[in-house]
Amino acid sequence: MTTKTVAGHDIEVNDEGFFVDPEAWTEDMAPALAAEEGIDALTDQHWTVIRFMRSEYAEKGTGPTVRVLGKTSGVSVKELYQLFPKGPAKIAARIAGIPKPRGCI
Amino acid sequence: MDTGHQHIVILGAGTGGTLTANRLRSRLPEHRATITVVDQDDQHVYQPGLLFVPFGLADPLDIVKPRHRQLHRGINYLQQAVDRVETGDNTVHLADGSTLHYDVLIVATGAVLLPGETEGLTGPGWNERVFTFYDLDGATRLAEALESFEGGELVVNVVDLPIKCPVAPLEFCFLADWFFTERGRRDDVKITYVTPLDGAFTKPTASTRLSSMLADKGIELVTEFNTGTVHGDTDEGHPRIESWDERTVDFDLAVVIPLHGGAPFVGRSPGLGDDLDFVTVDQQTLQSSAAPNVFAIGDATSVPASKAGSVTHFEGEVLVDNVVAFLEGHELRALFDGHANCFIETGFDKAMLIDFNYDTEPLPGHFPGKIGAPLLAESKLNHLGKLMFQWFYWHVLLPGRDIPGLGSAMPTAGKESS
Numbered sequence: 255m256t257t258k259t260v261a262g263h264d265i266e267v268n269d270e271g272f273f274v275d276p277e278a279w280t281e282d283m284a285p286a287l288a289a290e291e292g293i294d295a296l297t298d299q300h301w302t303v304i305r306f307m308r309s310e311y312a313e314k315g316t317g318p319t320v321r322v323l324g325k326t327s328g329v330s331v332k333e334l335y336q337l338f339p340k341g342p343a344k345i346a347a348r349i350a351g352i353p354k355p356r357g358c359i
Numbered sequence: 360m361d362t363g364h365q366h367i368v369i370l371g372a373g374t375g376g377t378l379t380a381n382r383l384r385s386r387l388p389e390h391r392a393t394i395t396v397v398d399q400d401d402q403h404v405y406q407p408g409l410l411f412v413p414f415g416l417a418d419p420l421d422i423v424k425p426r427h428r429q430l431h432r433g434i435n436y437l438q439q440a441v442d443r444v445e446t447g448d449n450t451v452h453l454a455d456g457s458t459l460h461y462d463v464l465i466v467a468t469g470a471v472l473l474p475g476e477t478e479g480l481t482g483p484g485w486n487e488r489v490f491t492f493y494d495l496d497g498a499t500r501l502a503e504a505l506e507s508f509e510g511g512e513l514v515v516n517v518v519d520l521p522i523k524c525p526v527a528p529l530e531f532c533f534l535a536d537w538f539f540t541e542r543g544r545r546d547d548v549k550i551t552y553v554t555p556l557d558g559a560f561t562k563p564t565a566s567t568r569l570s571s572m573l574a575d576k577g578i579e580l581v582t583e584f585n586t587g588t589v590h591g592d593t594d595e596g597h598p599r600i601e602s603w604d605e606r607t608v609d610f611d612l613a614v615v616i617p618l619h620g621g622a623p624f625v626g627r628s629p630g631l632g633d634d635l636d637f638v639t640v641d642q643q644t645l646q647s648s649a650a651p652n653v654f655a656i657g658d659a660t661s662v663p664a665s666k667a668g669s670v671t672h673f674e675g676e677v678l679v680d681n682v683v684a685f686l687e688g689h690e691l692r693a694l695f696d697g698h699a700n701c702f703i704e705t706g707f708d709k710a711m712l713i714d715f716n717y718d719t720e721p722l723p724g725h726f727p728g729k730i731g732a733p734l735l736a737e738s739k740l741n742h743l744g745k746l747m748f749q750w751f752y753w754h755v756l757l758p759g760r761d762i763p764g765l766g767s768a769m770p771t772a773g774k775e776s777s
């Protein structure tokens with residue numbers, strides 16, 4: 255676990271860079287978190303996905319996988335990879351301040 | 360709670376439905392409960408045997424038996440496809456338009472393969488140079504293709520999780536290495552394992568061990584590959600799989616494990632399933648979140664455990680206790696811990712064994728106690744265990760017999776602590 259500063263807030267993240275406490279996340283942190291992932295500007299579509307990740311996490315206790323995102327978020331898998339090229343579920347989860355989606359067993 | 364005569368309906372007569380029906384029948388006398396099991400066909404496939412069919416190590420005919428014959432006396436068998444369930448009025452709607460009323464419902468309809476959800480997978484080259492061994496037809500066709508494969512690139516690809524028996528694709532690679540070595544063709548075949556995970560397997564300790572085994576056997580590992588399209592055609596360049604982030608892996612023969620989902624009727628049943636049509640249940644009691652008189656078992660559930668026969672078996676004990684408690688108006692006290700136990704066939708007459716649950720990683724040591732089969736290590740004893748499993752499946756697991764000294768909860772005695 256490490257502490258880092260995001261948009262002026264001190265945040266705890268785990269070894270893989272996911273928020274330890276999703277409650278500590280605020281919207282103003284998202285652009286800085288996105289920049290760390292190599293995403294320079296957050297479009298409306300990015301925000302659709304980020305907000306969807308947050309609400310799914312709040313409801314189900316885990317973020318959706320790419321496959322479920324493609325089925326339910328209104329953004330297709332192809333578009334998801336254009337928005338978050340290095341792995342939509344993982345990257346969007348980091349930017350949305352939620353734990354790594356569980357999906358894989 | 361009404362303690363009069365009850366109707367228990369079980370959907371699915373595979374591993375979970377069969378063992379649950381048999382266990383419940385021996386717990387509940389016929390004057391207390393009628394048990395009806397519904398399945399769409401009468402061919403019970405021993406699915407772990409599918410791994411051996413492509414290599415000529417199992418005959419397709421030897422791994423299939425009639426479903427109704429696995430059910431004990433006093434259990435009704437109805438061969439019908441389920442169309443949907445209305446938990447609001449305790450009714451199952453069948454494909455022929457008829458209905459079944461239940462007091463308690465158990466969903467054991469497993470997982471389905473969804474090859475059509477991956478672009479190109481069932482297009483040109485399907486069953487010609489693109490195969491799956493996850494069903495009997497595919498495994499049988501693949502046996503011919505492997506026997507006549509002269510050489511080139513053999514790619515084994517898992518499209519995405521969850522899948523049944525997540526170690527089976529790795530076992531396939533190990534057996535392919537053995538198969539081509541035996542035939543003196545190993546030098547002509549390049550084997551590559553392509554997975555969406557960031558390692559060979561989901562659980563870190565086992566993943567490290569399995570990665571080094573792949574390396575030892577000269578099997579290449581490609582990770583974090585999310586297959587978007589399969590190009591099985593020879594017309595437009597070399598046949599290849601392509602990921603969503605536009606990486607490609609060429610193949611001459613591809614063995615693809617397609618996407619899995621729950622049975623489609625779950626999606627047509629209000630409130631029963633999640634986005635992938637798996638039935639949402641409490642991961643400890645196996646009770647549905649849709650209604651207290653509905654339960655699910657096996658591959659059909661959304662619980663974060665491996666989709667494996669061993670898991671289904673361990674769940675069975677818990678489920679039966681809870682169904683009986685429910686009928687008697689008691690609290691559900693039996694709790695499932697996520698226990699899974701898999702033999703991993705590693706080729707050359709050896710296998711290894713892993714044992715884990717929701718909270719505990721597969722650890723080295725011995726199973727079930729200090730003296731027993733080696734865990735997380737290859738041995739001939741484990742290979743025999745894997746072969747014995749088929750006998751055990753038909754004669755112990757499906758009839759619902761208890762195994763002395765081996766209950767549902769994961770044993771810790773023989774494990775080295777992490």
Ligand SMILES: Cc1cc2nc3c(=O)[nH]c(=O)nc-3n(C[C@H](O)[C@H](O)[C@H](O)COP(=O)(O)OP(=O)(O)OC[C@H]3O[C@@H](n4cnc5c(N)ncnc54)[C@H](O)[C@@H]3O)c2cc1C
Pocket residue numbers: 370371372373374375376397398399400405406407408409410439440441442467468469470492493494523524527622624656657658659666667668669670671700701702
């Ligand atoms: C290649 C392969 C290798 C495997 N190896 C192993 C192994 O080594 N060890 C291990 O423990 N497990 C292994 N497994 C996994 C194991 O076979 C399954 O986890 C287990 O069979 C699950 O049992 P189930 O009852 O949940 O589903 P199933 O046994 O698949 O039964 C589901 C039943 O529901 C029926 N059904 C579905 N929809 C409907 C409908 N609409 N109407 C009526 N009936 C319906 C189906 O016909 C089927 O009979 C393997 C699986 C595969 C594919």
